[in-house]
Amino acid sequence: MTDRAETLVACVVLIDEQGRCLLNSRPEGKVYAGWWEFPGGKLEAMETVEEAARREMKEELGIVVPNTSPWVTLVYDYPHARVRLHFVRAWQWMGQPRALEKQTFGFFSAQECPSPLLQASEPIFKWLQMPKHWLKVKNADDAFVETTLKDRHFDGLILCGNQSEKLTQWRRKAQDLGIKEIWVDAGASRVLQQSADGVFVDEGQTFETVSHKRFAVKADNDKWDWIAQSGALFAWVDPSIRVASSAWLRLMSQNSVPLFLTNVKINDECLLRPHGAHGWIETI
Numbered sequence: 001m002t003d004r005a006e007t008l009v010a011c012v013v014l015i016d017e018q019g020r021c022l023l024n025s026r027p028e029g030k031v032y033a034g035w036w037e038f039p040g041g042k043l044e045a046m047e048t049v050e051e052a053a054r055r056e057m058k059e060e061l062g063i064v065v066p067n068t069s070p071w072v073t074l075v076y077d078y079p080h081a082r083v084r085l086h087f088v089r090a091w092q093w094m095g096q097p098r099a100l101e102k103q104t105f106g107f108f109s110a111q112e113c114p115s116p117l118l119q120a121s122e123p124i125f126k127w128l129q130m131p132k133h134w135l136k137v138k139n140a141d142d143a144f145v146e147t148t149l150k151d152r153h154f155d156g157l158i159l160c161g162n163q164s165e166k167l168t169q170w171r172r173k174a175q176d177l178g179i180k181e182i183w184v185d186a187g188a189s190r191v192l193q194q195s196a197d198g199v200f201v202d203e204g205q206t207f208e209t210v211s212h213k214r215f216a217v218k219a220d221n222d223k224w225d226w227i228a229q230s231g232a233l234f235a236w237v238d239p240s241i242r243v244a245s246s247a248w249l250r251l252m253s254q255n256s257v258p259l260f261l262t263n264v265k266i267n268d269e270c271l272l273r274p275h276g277a278h279g280w281i282e283t284i
Helices: 049-061 119-129 142-152 161-177 190-195 221-230 246-252
Strands: 006-014 021-025 040-042 069-077 082-090 104-108 133-137 156-159 181-185 215-218 234-236 259-261 279-283
Touching (some): 006 021, 049 082, 069 119, 142 161, 161 181, 161 190
Parallel strands (some): 006 082, 156 181, 215 234
Antiparallel strands (some): 006 040
16 A cells, blocks of 8 residues: 555644643544544645644644644555654644634543544654653662762663663662653563563664564664664664754654654753654763
8 A cells, every 4th residue: 555645744742731732533524533633734735844733723723833843754544545644743832722623622641542543643642651851871880870860850761781680679769760661771681671661772782682562773764664664662863963963854854753862961851842852861
């Protein structure tokens, strides 16, 4: 079915101050009536994704969205159409959302996925639930790691090399430290990988050693199709690539999973939002 013409669509993930996102239930008379999806619509001739996103929000919900940031692009084959969905995110808008197309809508947390949800929207909830600020531990003593986790408000931990042997130890402290998930790298034993929340395929490691359904790989413009098909949860960006650089923009034009920067030391997610980064990974 890959020879079918693609319909280009802008999909908007509107996120409120509580971290909830807005979804529409498709109105009667449309394909998949009653199913939930993120608001948006087809790109018109000569229209950019951002222009289409702003137009659709005004037409569907009566709100003005001044800015959106790129996020991920998914291709999905429905029986009636093959769609290329350009998901963008927005945290600010003017006006109160209204149902201008006889749809039902509501704000939902990442744990409150409405049903039935269109298949192409399912990965979005999976990504919204994962940590955004990872601490990757290679060579650091436990006291320093614990202090860093407390002071910097990380919500994910990646244990590399011999550090992976401490998985059980850090699990006992995870809740008190605000850690949602603890991963190990692909060099860890099969038992440790399956006990962790996911596997991080680091530089010099291969996907073939992964023994977990949740994993992350290095972002690669030549491998986006493979990355999408492999089921990777997210991709990490080479430290040499700077946000907003030409190399970064090339990655953002095709990425099929969220991107994480690995070369920043910041505590403010808002600084990354305009550029499309889902979060960052800091190494100690």
